[in-house]
Amino acid sequence: MSRKSATDDRPVTVTTYEFPHKPEKTTLAKFIYNGEKGQVFGRTPTNWAQLLLFYTIFYTVLAALFAICLQGLFATLNTEYPKWQLDSSIIGTNPGLGFRPLPERIEDGSLIWYNSSNKTQTNVIVGLLNEFLAPYRSGGGQNQVICDFNRPPGENNVCAENVAEWHECTEEHGFGYNKSAPCIFLKLNRIYGWIPEYYDDVNNLPAEMPEELVNHIKQLPANERKQIWVSCSGEYEADTEKIGPIKYMPRRGFPSYFYPYKNSPGYLSPLIAVKLERPTIKEAISVECRAWAKNIIYRGGRRDRQGSIQFSLMIDV
Numbered sequence: 001m002s003r004k005s006a007t008d009d010r011p012v013t014v015t016t017y018e019f020p021h022k023p024e025k026t027t028l029a030k031f032i033y034n035g036e037k038g039q040v041f042g043r044t045p046t047n048w049a050q051l052l053l054f055y056t057i058f059y060t061v062l063a064a065l066f067a068i069c070l071q072g073l074f075a076t077l078n079t080e081y082p083k084w085q086l087d088s089s090i091i092g093t094n095p096g097l098g099f100r101p102l103p104e105r106i107e108d109g110s111l112i113w114y115n116s117s118n119k120t121q122t123n124v125i126v127g128l129l130n131e132f133l134a135p136y137r138s139g140g141g142q143n144q145v146i147c148d149f150n151r152p153p154g155e156n157n158v159c160a161e162n163v164a165e166w167h168e169c170t171e172e173h174g175f176g177y178n179k180s181a182p183c184i185f186l187k188l189n190r191i192y193g194w195i196p197e198y199y200d201d202v203n204n205l206p207a208e209m210p211e212e213l214v215n216h217i218k219q220l221p222a223n224e225r226k227q228i229w230v231s232c233s234g235e236y237e238a239d240t241e242k243i244g245p246i247k248y249m250p251r252r253g254f255p256s257y258f259y260p261y262k263n264s265p266g267y268l269s270p271l272i273a274v275k276l277e278r279p280t281i282k283e284a285i286s287v288e289c290r291a292w293a294k295n296i297i298y299r300g301g302r303r304d305r306q307g308s309i310q311f312s313l314m315i316d317v
Contacts, residue, residue, distance in 0.1 A: 080263060085193050094297045096189045097309040101128040115316040116180040125177050135268055136161050143266040147257045149223045158267040159257050165250030169273035180281055180315050186230060186272045186289055188254055190261045197294035200225035216252055227253030229292035232274050242285045244278035281315045
């Protein structure tokens with residue numbers, strides 16, 4: 001509206017404001033269904049139909065793209081062998097060494113701690129080893145034959161571990177845990193297609209190889225020297241005095257007739273049972289076991305360990 005001033009003939013503009021009304025309070029019942037606006041949960045049926053149609057198309061297209069990607073991935077995979085092998089793979093060509101029994105509690109790390117006169121504790125360890133060794137006792141399924149250096153497995157077979165050759169490292173003897181002479185089982189991790197390079201030349205053995213292992217290799221026939229050798233000792237000088245004599249069963253290494261690993265049906269990794277015959281009791285002993293082959297890189301220490309394994313043993317009586 002315009003208004004003329006008494007001293008000025010120009011019109012004066014006056015702006016009027018309308019204050020907003022307080023919005024009507026929406027109840028839960030009215031939010032669920034608003035009959036005045038024809039809305040359900042704040043949307044009309046047409047809005048809901050458009051929204052559902054959009055998301056139906058969106059997720060259908062997304063699922064189709066995901067399925068296409070999976071099919072493309074599966075087309076590059078093979079169930080018999082990995083696409084990336086040896087140096088081209090993440091695993092590489094340096095197999096790790098593992099041991100059993102693993103401590104039942106994660107917080108124990110690599111410490112095997114038990115009381116040899118406590119049947120509950122020894123039975124737990126025996127149970128863990130039985131579970132681990134079950135496939136070896138059952139024959140592993142199929143295609144397994146007993147091998148030696150003069151009888152390789154052949155094209156369609158794999159070698160079996162002769163459980164009887166573990167002698168006192170069996171369930172019948174409590175794996176030695178009831179007599180304070182425990183058995184530790186060692187195995188190499190599997191790497192598809194990896195072929196060991198053996199220390200089989202007695203005139204070309206590494207200088208750092210333990211003398212007792214060197215003497216053992218020299219005593220074997222030439223055809224039995226193709227093995228990945230294993231040596232166990234105290235990690236430190238004090239541990240060497242506590243560990244006592246060590247016995248390896250059924251042999252001192254992983255034989256050549258188990259390699260290379262080709263994911264053949266029934267294949268089981270070879271095992272070595274390491275029996276600590278008279279370890280010092282009531283004292284912690286740090287043990288290091290090492291695998292010996294020309295193409296196994298060794299690195300000790302607590303971090304980035306390669307080609308070896310470390311565990312601690314504590315026996316209470």
